[in-house]
Amino acid sequence: MTTDVIVIGAGTMGSMALWRAARRGLAAVGIEQFAPGHDRGSGHGESRMTRTAYFEGPEYVPLVQAALPLWRELEAEAGAELLTMTGGLMIGPPDGELVSGALRSARAHGLACELLGPAEAAARFPQHRLAADEVALWEEGAGVLRPERAIRAAAERAVALGAELVTGVRVTAIEADADGVAVRAGGTVHRARRAIVCAGPWLGRLLPEMGLPLTVERQVMTWFPAIDPAAFAPDRFPVFVHDRAGRPAAYGLPALDGATVKVAIHHGGRPADPDAVDRAVTEADTAPAAAFVAETMSGLTPAVARSAVCLYTNTPDLHFLVGAAGPANVTVVSACSGHGFKFAPVMGEVAVDLAVDGRTRHDVAGFSPARFAASGRVSPG
Numbered sequence: 001m002t003t004d005v006i007v008i009g010a011g012t013m014g015s016m017a018l019w020r021a022a023r024r025g026l027a028a029v030g031i032e033q034f035a036p037g038h039d040r041g042s043g044h045g046e047s048r049m050t051r052t053a054y055f056e057g058p059e060y061v062p063l064v065q066a067a068l069p070l071w072r073e074l075e076a077e078a079g080a081e082l083l084t085m086t087g088g089l090m091i092g093p094p095d096g097e098l099v100s101g102a103l104r105s106a107r108a109h110g111l112a113c114e115l116l117g118p119a120e121a122a123a124r125f126p127q128h129r130l131a132a133d134e135v136a137l138w139e140e141g142a143g144v145l146r147p148e149r150a151i152r153a154a155a156e157r158a159v160a161l162g163a164e165l166v167t168g169v170r171v172t173a174i175e176a177d178a179d180g181v182a183v184r185a186g187g188t189v190h191r192a193r194r195a196i197v198c199a200g201p202w203l204g205r206l207l208p209e210m211g212l213p214l215t216v217e218r219q220v221m222t223w224f225p226a227i228d229p230a231a232f233a234p235d236r237f238p239v240f241v242h243d244r245a246g247r248p249a250a251y252g253l254p255a256l257d258g259a260t261v262k263v264a265i266h267h268g269g270r271p272a273d274p275d276a277v278d279r280a281v282t283e284a285d286t287a288p289a290a291a292f293v294a295e296t297m298s299g300l301t302p303a304v305a306r307s308a309v310c311l312y313t314n315t316p317d318l319h320f321l322v323g324a325a326g327p328a329n330v331t332v333v334s335a336c337s338g339h340g341f342k343f344a345p346v347m348g349e350v351a352v353d354l355a356v357d358g359r360t361r362h363d364v365a366g367f368s369p370a371r372f373a374a375s376g377r378v379s380p381g
Contacts, residue, residue, distance in 0.1 A: 015151045227300070
């Protein structure tokens with residue numbers, strides 16, 4: 001057996017795992033049912049956010065900090081712009097989950113940030129209209145990533161470094177024993193010492209024996225015309241998340257096409273089958289984002305210019321799923337619950353560490369699939 005590791009899925013996490021495996025000089029094979037940068041899963045939509053004052057928990061901050069230099073490393077290797085730092089705004093009630101959580105992470109890790117009242121926020125960032133009881137936390141370490149470009153860059157670099165990438169075939173079975181792993185795909189059996197499974201919304205059906213408590217959520221992304229596009233350029237319009245009491249949060253990113261601004265609702269989508277996703281976007285799908293733009297933003301026309309559908313793969317606690325999938329030689333990295341793209345290169349590194357060495361210097365213990373075993377919601381494999 002000459003292959004060290006097979007990576008299943010070459011999307012957000014898989015492309016990065018394949019790149020990091022090849023970077024370590026490992027014999028690696030990636031298997032992707034579509035092609036890197038496709039629009040069938042979670043890693044598309046022209047832009048994704050990175051932020052460091054992480055409201056989801058201070059434990060994420062070191063991972064974001066470790067990811068940033070890896071993004072720059074991939075940029076340098078690929079000769080492509082992947083990350084533009086814009087700063088970020090977390091807007092909402094001061095005691096709400098978003099602002100208080102982001103401030104907790106910022107204070108725990110000494111991050112550069114500033115708390116702004118509604119008048120000061122409106123003066124500095126007139127694109128936003130804050131309610132009287134809202135504040136804005138500005139943080140320096142936030143920006144916008146280009147997902148399709150980044151995934152293709154990682155996959156291309158992996159191949160350039162010696163990895164093999166098989167596209168257009170679907171993995172149908174993963175069989176592991178003490179001697180290694182057999183992966184069945186497209187009528188071929190691929191064998192390796194270890195496997196890393198980065199199947200995104202297909203993870204649950206690919207490893208049904210794990211009984212993972214995952215849900216796949218259909219999300220609609222929307223873009224709105226800017227009256228003055230220059231006011232929404234990356235150097236003037238930070239990425240943002242806006243927490244509204246009793247309603248799903250909204251998020252937005254600057255104009256990358258010189259005309260439209262991406263504003264969408266985070267979570268609140270309907271369940272989906274990844275093989276039968278309704279990609280026809282209706283007015284009912286876009287109405288919440290359009291209403292948010294009309295209520296809280298200045299300089300955008302609240303009429304949708306374009307839209308697209310993507311998928312979130314959610315765990316019950318909305319934290320990541322990283323670790324052994326029962327057999328020690330099968331590692332899963334998936335179910336990032338709609339907030340994982342920014343971590344992709346470091347999670348690719350973590351995946352290779354865990355698969356090859358059985359350990360990693362990054363603290364990912366809280367993301368283990370074993371946390372669901374305690375509640376009886378996942379089989380030990």
